[in-house]
Amino acid sequence: MIYTLGPPTTLTCESTDRFPCQIRTLNVARTTVTVTGGGADNTTIHQNMSKIRVCVRFRPLNSTEKKQFDGKLCVKELDDESFLFNAEREENVAFCFDKVFYQNSKQHDVYEFLAKPMVHDVLDLMNSTIITYGQTGAGKTYTMEGPDISNCEESNKGLIPRVIEELFRSIECSNERNLYTIKLSMVEIYMEKIRDLFDITKDNIQIKESKMHGVFLSGVTEVSIMDKKQALSFLERGISNRTVGATQMNMSSSRSHCLYIFSVQKESRKDKRSKTGKLILVDLAGSEKVEKTGAEGKVFEEAKTINKSLSALGNVINALTTGKSNHIPYRDSKLTRVLQDSLGGFSHCALLCCCSASFINTSESLSTLRFGIRSKFIKMPVNVSQVIDEEKPSHSTSVITDKEMFQRKNRSHVKILEKLKENWSMEDSKLLEELLISEGILFGPDTCEEKQSACDDIVNRTISSLHQAIKDREDDLNKLRFVNNILKVELAKVRELNLAKDRELFANRHFRKIINGFSLIFHFPFTFLRMTTD
Ligand SMILES: Nc1ncnc2c1ncn2[C@@H]1O[C@H](COP(=O)(O)OP(=O)(O)OP(=O)(O)O)[C@@H](O)[C@H]1O
Ligand SMILES: [Mg+2]
Incomplete structure (x- = not known):
């Protein structure tokens, strides 16, 4: 059986000592894949233009894992993008991601690949999000913060301190035409409540949405940071307010999802116009098999809420990947609602799936990897303008017309529903209404408002990005002239x-x-003169 990953890599899999069974499945989200199985059938999966960058990190085995199964690993490295995974009872699986960081990878490697480009994006006013996902104890917080946010060896520093350094370094090196302001917020989502980690009296922050700012946290504390030292001291304070607890897997387990939000405001000195880009780093709480860890009491309740919100995240990702439904269940959890613009909007997003390479965590690691693979296939959501585009006449270019058409369509659905209601029982018609709303066929008055505001938002953002693009081209032109x-x-x-x-x-x-x-006249060679003239 031969598995070929499309160019440039060719992968031929034979039985190996560690991975005795034949490989059956290829989960590839990067390139064209041809699977040839025993000469029976050929399958080609075409390249998916994913907008989410998905990477995997395996942390080193801890002392318990080293003792169990003689430290046996469930991963066999192929290259820095693919590996074989020994999935217990299942046959081996080959995975391929944008990048794989194996056990000996350095914090610096993860930062350079995943976070550094995002820092430059945010300075260019592009909203960006980095999410760490995975089983409890898999290394999410370690990757984000390092062993200690402000007091650890240079090589162990996590993504956040490195992001701060790069932000200030880039601003220092930037031209004098713009003035930058960096603000920082830090919140946790604990038991479905959003708590401000810079002001713990704000323990139930509300999520709102506006035309200009998209989804935002109403009244959250935003501190201006002037330098690295100040930023780290704020972060230290925020981290000390975060809810942590001990689990079987992790003595210092994050019991909440944590969001570190950097807002970069760029103001032109010339015309005083300012714009803001956001970089959100999300350290998720870890998924946990409560039946395996034997969690009880408070830890059990926390684990249930964490798992519920993570499965809501999975549902949103599923809905975004199928591209069929125009109803994405962002409102099913605070986490998905907060990340709405990051996952389904016009922003860059990277997901780091953190795993243990130990054989004892095979099933948890496998489900983390499958989550990563699904995320790779997120497509642009079918947003209002796209839904309407399918129906609008080709000569129409007006966004107002789009909105009107959307309302008209909704009105006709409401009329049909009203007609049905005349002959149906109250209960049945209510059920149908709920079904239509959940399928995204009908929209409630709030949703209509939301869709309109989303539509305006898209237009505003497109205009401002076009303005920026023109400005950038002008800058390029001036540089070229010079x-x-x-x-x-x-x-x-x-x-x-x-x-x-x-x-x-x-x-x-x-x-x-x-x-x-x-020479000819005097029959004398004059060679010494000739030499000097050569
Ligand atoms: N790459 C790594 N190198 C060295 N140690 C690591 C690495 N990743 C994680 N660890 C260690 O593993 C333990 C668990 O890591 P961490 O707290 O980051 O897990 P987590 O995924 O955040 O778990 P939870 O979901 O429970 O919060 C910590 O002691 C941490 O220092
Ligand atoms: Mg953690």
Whole structure:
């Protein structure tokens, strides 16, 4: 049985000592895959233009894992994007991601690949999100913060302190035309409540949505940070307010989802216009098999809520990946509602699936990896403008017309429902109404408002990104003009030099001719003179 990953990698799988059974499944989200199975059938999966960058990190085995199963691993490295996974009773699975960080990977490697590009995106005012996902104790918090946010060895520093350094470094190196302000917020979602970690009296922050700002946290504390030291001291305070507890897997387990929100405001010194980009780092609470860990009491309740919100996240990702439904269940949990713009909006998003490579955590790691693979296939959601595009006449370009058409369509659905209600019982018609709303066929008055506001939002954001693009092109043009002028001067110099050289060559040749003439007349070689002229 041969499995071929489309160019440039060719992968031929034979039985190995560690992975004795044959490999059956290929989960590939990167490129064209041809699976040839025993000559029976050929399957081709075409490349998916995913907008989420999905990576995997395996942390080193801990002391317990080293003792169990003789430290046996469930992962066999193939290259820095793919590996074989020994899935217990199932046959082996080959996985492929945007990047795989194995046990010996460094914090620096993860930062360079995953976070650094996002820092530059946010400075260019593009909203970006990085999410760490995985089983409890799999290394999510370690990746984000490091062993200690402000007091650890340079090489162990997590993504957050590195992001802060890069933000300030880039701003220092940027041109003088813009003024930057960085603000920081820190919240946790604990037992379905959003708590402000910079002001613990705000323990039930509400999520709101506006045309200009999209989904935002109403009244959350935003601190201005002037330098790295100040930022780290705020973060230290926030982290100390976060809810942690001990689980079987992790002595210091995060019992909440934590969001570190960096807002970068860029103000033009010239026209005083300002725009903001956001970078959100999300350290999720870990999924946990309560029947396996034997969690009880408070830990059990926490685990239930954590698992519920993580499965809501899974449902949102499923809905986004199928691309069929125009109803994405963002409102099923606080986590998905807060991440609405990150997952389904116009922002960059990266997911880091954290796993243990130990054989004892095979089933948890496998479900984390499957979650990662599904996320790879997130498509742009069918948003209002796209839904309407399918029906609007091709000559129509107006967004207002889109909105009107959307309302008209909804009104006709309401009319049909009203007609049905005349002959149906109250209960049946209510059921149908709920069904239509949940399927996204009908929209309640609030949803209509939301869709309109989303529509306006899309237009506003598109206009502002076009403005920015024009400005960037102008900058590029000015730079090119400058370079062009320098090149012109250089070219003139080179021409002058060439001219001087030509003149010298001409003089040399002329001199040589005279010498030759003398040689012929006086029957004397004059070679010593000729030598000097060469
Ligand atoms: N790459 C790594 N190198 C060294 N130690 C690590 C690494 N990743 C995790 N650890 C260690 O593993 C333990 C668990 O890590 P961490 O707290 O980050 O897990 P988590 O995924 O955040 O778990 P939870 O969901 O319970 O919060 C910690 O002691 C941490 O120091
Ligand atoms: Mg954690």
